[in-house]
Amino acid sequence: MIQRKYYRYALYALELFVLYLIEGTPGLIPVIYLAKPLLLVSLAVSAAAFELPYFSLFFGIACGIVIDIGTGGVMGLSSMILGFICYFESSWNDKYIKNNIYLILLYSAVSAAAVVGLKFFVFCFIRQYGGEAELFREHYVTRMVYTWAVTPLVYALTMLVSKSFTKEKRKIKVRKRKRVPPSQRSSASRRRAKRA
Amino acid sequence: MKGKDYAKRILTTVLIVLVVTAAVSAAVDKNIFTDLYTTVSKPFQQTTQAVTPDPAMQRSKEDLLRENSELHEEVNDLVSRVIDYDDIKKENEVLRKYYGIKDDHPDYKIAVATVIRRDPNDDFYGFTIDKGSRDDVKKGDPVINDGGLVGWVSEVSVTTSRVTTLLSPEAKVGAMDQKTHDSGIATGSTHFCDEGELILSVISADNKIKADDIVITTGVGGVYPAGIVVGKVTKLDYNEYDTTPYAVIKPYTDLRTISDVVVITSFEGQGIIEEADTSSDKASSDSSTASKN
Secondary structure, eight states, X not given: OOOHHHHHHHHHHHHHHHHHHHHXXXXXXXXXXXXXXXXXXXXXXXHHTTSOHHHHHHHHHHXXXXXXXXXXXXXXXXXHHHHHHHHHHHHHHHHTOXXXXXXHHXXXXXXXXXXXXXXXXXXXXXXXXXXXXXXXXIIIHHHHHHHHHTHHHHHHHHHHHHHHTSOOOOOOOOOOOOOOOGGGSOHHHHHHHHHO | OHHHHHHHHHHHHHHHHHHHHHHHHHHOSSOHHHHHHHHHHHHXXXXXXXXXXXXXXXXXHHHHHHHHHHHHHHHHHHHHHHHHHHHHHHHHHHHHHHHHHHHHXXXXXXXXXXXXXXXXXXXXXXXXXXXXXXXXXXXXXXXXXXXXXXXXXXXXXXXXXXEEETTSTTOOEEEEETTTOOEEEEEOOTTTGGGTOEXXXXXXXXXXXXXXXXXXXXXXXXXXXXXXXXXXXXXXXXXXXXXXXXXXXXXXXXXXXXXXXXXXXXXXXXXXXXXXXXXXXXXXXXXXXXXHO
């Protein structure tokens, strides 16, 4: 019998594919202030909130590769950043702080800033097209904000996928021992209490 | 006897009346009797039609259900045909639009393509088309549409290709004013790309370029065919740092929202660097050598 987690992974892959199609289809997502969101950044961060570190690492890398394929040019830039952030997000979730929507928004803001910022640095700043500040203000900042703003939607969708294919932990019933007054205790138990 | 005569008279009169009526109705276009009859009978006809049950209602339920399902099938068939028709019509329109290009330039080998993706991470409105190496598309092939030059193929996969538009600062297209023959380099600018405009830079200080002049490709370098429209000059301006002049060009099609294009996979003179270009390069290299000396 195939484990539930494999269904979940398959659905994540499907979600990745669908979001990739949605974000690239002309006219499907409204352009706000010359920007469209990077849905795959939000997806990588959202999935890492529910998964184990190694899966998060690989899924982050996969999302990054797909972003790089779409953008064209240097392959591996976005995947490096997303893999790294998703791995730490998932590890921290395991060890220190439980993920919630506010934390996801924070991770999303960091990821969007890192992915978009690095792209700006490599493709515009180093190449010196001229008017970098204007380009950054009008294209990159809005893209970061838009990506961050759609994260709750992607998070909700990912949570739905994750929750539908996660085994609920069984509640273990703990029997409470009845306290027996000393007068009603057996002689053996009285002796044990005395020794103690 | 008297009664027989009376009957004969009546029959004769009726016969005469009928003959006259027939003659009149044959001779006159407008038949007064028909009009009279239809006018009188129409309300009755309507009443009887209204009170008579519809023949369709008289049929059995099974008949009606069968007919209904047949009609449904027919409707579905027609809908799919309409969709096919729309697709074919659209394809036909696109092909017809670009047939002129092929007609004007028989040396062009073209591949008609559709924009299938616009990446949200692209700053200069680059896009992906549905034609790749399988359709003879190569890296560097010029991309045009009915409004003129659009850009070039910057990446090729088997089934798709990535096109960089003229709005990108990476674009360097040899271009000239069609009227005044002032030449320069058409290139994208971070300042103008969001308005869908590009600039003609490296033009001489005493140029005669005016607004509304048409800018075309020179064909120098063998990357783009000569004579392709780049756009229309909207204004002349000066660089604020080095005061060199440049002209702002508006392409005839909005490159930011373009949906179908043509890739020129082969044309006469492709890859051939023209003599003028070589000699100018040589001259410039000569001058630089001279200055070094």
